[in-house]
Amino acid sequence: MEHGNPLRERLIDAGVELVMTDGSASLGLREIARRAGVSHGAPRRYFPTHHSLLSAIARRGFTDLAHRVAAAVDAVDSPRARLRALADAYLGYAWEHHGMFELMFRHDLLDSKTHEPAGETEAPEQPRLRESTLPLFAHLVGLIAQDREENAERGTGTSDEAVAPPAVTAAALWTNLYGIAELRARRSLQLALDAASPDGGDRLEPLVAAVLDAHLGRANP
Template identity: 60%
Template structure:
């Protein structure tokens, strides 16, 4: 017989399995309970609201993305290269895990001030990822300033502002590619699916150049 903790985790795992191919529309309480092999009322014993269960499932997505970030930058030395690796992972994650990504950034989950699961609002799960981007942006700016010792560099916005703009730009690249709009604008192939490696590298490099300046500037 499942312990309370193991059944709780099984409900979350089932939700993760459902959202990956089917999208967040598949995450009804009854469907999750059915796939977990429990009564339709069982999830209520562990998650007081549907919102709480969805938040727990979405936090798995943030944990997965954070782990992918860590793996991508593990053997990368410079902050600019780490940002490029993380940016590539982010866009790739959006395109490979659309259902989970949709859930992770669902406005109703991120914006709620009334609901929390395990005392943690979902929006707080985004902070470690954003703080990592801010730290890397700050290191890039230190290196840029050091490279301009012979003359004053143009003043930059605070790292939090640059990081927010960079994140928003990457988010937009991924969403527009997922919708097919970027392919149309760039006359790129294939019309669907993820961009080829060279296409993704060029898009990521352009985003970094726009917000951090060209590498040799």
């Protein structure tokens, strides 16, 4: 267990189960405690605020997403194929676990300072939830840089002056993918694209391909 405390982990486990089945709006402190089989005051021993517990639950989501992305990316070879695999894994996770995805990117959690000040709980201090987004973003930046290097070696890339830095391109691409995930969850994307399937899967493949082409240039044959 992450902190070697079974009760703390049981509370997080209960929250993860709750958000996966009932969505992020279900994560009341009392309900999490009830699901964990403890008194409603017990969470305060490990989480000084409700937000600190929600942040711990959301960190599990980032860990799960990272594993999913790693497995997808490791299954292919080229940087461009890995970028496509990362995009598909990200969108797949957002669709299948939207309650958790919604929690992971909640503004009030991402923007808050640490919710677990040292000395006030039995758990060690935790970083801001926002820091949990950094490994995924760094991975995206690295793949974009590799894709550009590969294109340069082939003589198919554009000049350095004509493109934004990899981090800027990564931010633009991530913004685009996040927008797709949210519009898809609200069924707006399916409506706009006249998708035949409820999840919009029949329209997602060309849409993601178009997004990658827009930010990275057309893929080499």
